Amino acid sequence: MNRTLARATVLVGLVCVAAADGLAQPAKVSDGVVRIGVLGDMTGLYSDLGGQGSVIAAQMAVDDFGGSVLGAPVEVIAADHQNNAATGANRAQDWLQTQRVDMITDLTNSAVALAVSKLAAARKRLAVVVGAASTRLTNEDCTAYTIHYAYDTYALANGTARTIVRQGGDSWFFVTVDYAFGLSLEKDTAAAVTASGGKVLGRVRHPLNVGDALPYLLQAKASRPKVIGLANAGGDSINSIRAAAELGLTGEHVVAGLLVFLTDVHSLGLQIANGMIFTDGYYWDFDEETRRFAKRFFAKARKMPTMVHAGVYSATTNYLKAVREAGTDEAGAVVAQMRKMDLSDFFARNAQLREDGRLVKDMYLVQVKKPAESKYPWDYYQIKAIIPAGEAFQPLAQSRCPLVKK
């Protein structure tokens, strides 16, 4: 009899504690903590333009925000997707199911980004894609919980291709990396070229991690185009540009790197990279605000930030602001809040989040300086033009996203 009473008391006590515990937790923030997952290529060919730098950027954003929102702490965790969609998807699934991650970001590599955005949407959590480029994220594969933050293949193609065709480069040959990103970039650039009055002579597709790109550049040269468009990135674009220089192509043809990052130029050196024109989403030396962030980032990462690093910082900050103003970390409410907010900061000028998930912002047409023009370390770009937010991205009217009301 005594034992039963004792057991009952313990049970009631436990229930009370559990109830009290539930009441003590901020009901607005799920699980009492806001967890941000940085899923990027930490060890492979994209790890310099994103990688560990993105984790540093995310942590900086959290620290600058104060480390907590709505009374709950904010945590940053990170993982390597190894440029493998299956690996990335498994990790994201684990994060969403067991680790209760509220927002996944970076996602450099379009194949991984596409897979993860679907998983996040299924669980009604946010995927803020910064590093990936494919326009499919805001067209065929758009979801209500995916934000495409920094840039995409349309913006790159639009800026770079139109300018080069206008300058006389009206016949193009593509060297494309054979996966979602390369195909998307090739498709969008080809469309921009033909829309501007140029023509596409052909293309060759290479596997990821090309190593020696000479065989492909030889094929490009054989078609005698005026412009060789490199629809690849990171280590692949570096090796392609080197091979083009080795073949002496840079004299008679324009070698157009379609997606080039500051870290690529740093690695190639101005001797080889000078003269290249391309579209970028952020340049550290643009004005006082961009410089301020860049110097702080440099102190931690020992290199100047790329568009991806700055993008992750900006995305994380705006996400936390939206959580605070929405009064909850429930993904749908946060996205709605972000659409209402002015998201402009040092990274995203004149920024606006559209209903297809696309964040539109100003983009920059840049040209790589000659060695003599560079006055200090990392002084690599000349800003040729600012492409305003309204013109840089695919018009909403042309969107193939089912969420866009026509």
Added chain:
Amino acid sequence: MSEVFGIPLQALLSQLLIGLVNGSFYAMLSLGLAVIFGLLNIINFSHGALYMMGAYGAWMGLTYLGLNYWVCLLLAPLAVGLVGVVIERTMLQRLYKLDHLYGLLLTFGLALIIEGLYRQAYGVSGQPYPVPELLKGATNLGFMFLPNYRAWVLVASLAVCFATWYVIERTKLGAYLRAGTENPRLVQAFGVNVPLMVTLTYGFGVALAGFAGVLASPIIQVNPLMGSNLIIVVFAVVVIGGMGSIMGAIVTGLGLGLIEGLTKVFYPELSATVVFIIMAIVLLVRPAGLFGREK
């Protein structure tokens, strides 16, 4: 202009020539692997990392010591060979009596550590290495302009490969090495210092990898991932050629370079996979490899 399957003959020949140059890299790397496996029974997974160290040796020599390409071509392989000797003496020696698998695991672990260290220090975008003055420019062969440096790579690798083959198969030293593998006790009884021979052989095998690394530096960015991108293909080459067959490694390396070159013309998307398709077929038809002998 004549055409083969829709590709102009000129384009085909130029791709085949580039393929041959790539094949010479495969040949040299798989030669090192074959020498190490054939004579030491070690599956050397750190081969790619040591190839990368050779490339970085050349870059470091130029950047920190101002040593030009030709000096580094001699010194970097020696340095890598020395690293190999240290690895063999301190770690590999203990594994000879055990299953193959232990050597594989150890060398694999070493590869990860070496690559991780370099990645930490230098990032993955890599460092540019200039083509040496003497070899700049290209020669007009009629059907293509062949960059002079590539021609040099072909000549140097073939020379080194055939010199190695000659020493192992046709000289007394090579005979000692081969005998020492088959029956170390007996050879040692004749007064030959077998453990020293084994150490030097491992050192030589990885020095070959280091040499390939220096040759590769002006072609691709010197970066910590260059070895890991290549090593799996090299293993496939060794398996196709027959583990332990020296001539097999050379011939297969060159042959597969040519086949890869052809694939890049007709169906480039397959070029990363074609070697493995061939490996699968060869393993089904001749498990010992094209030139291998059943042990």
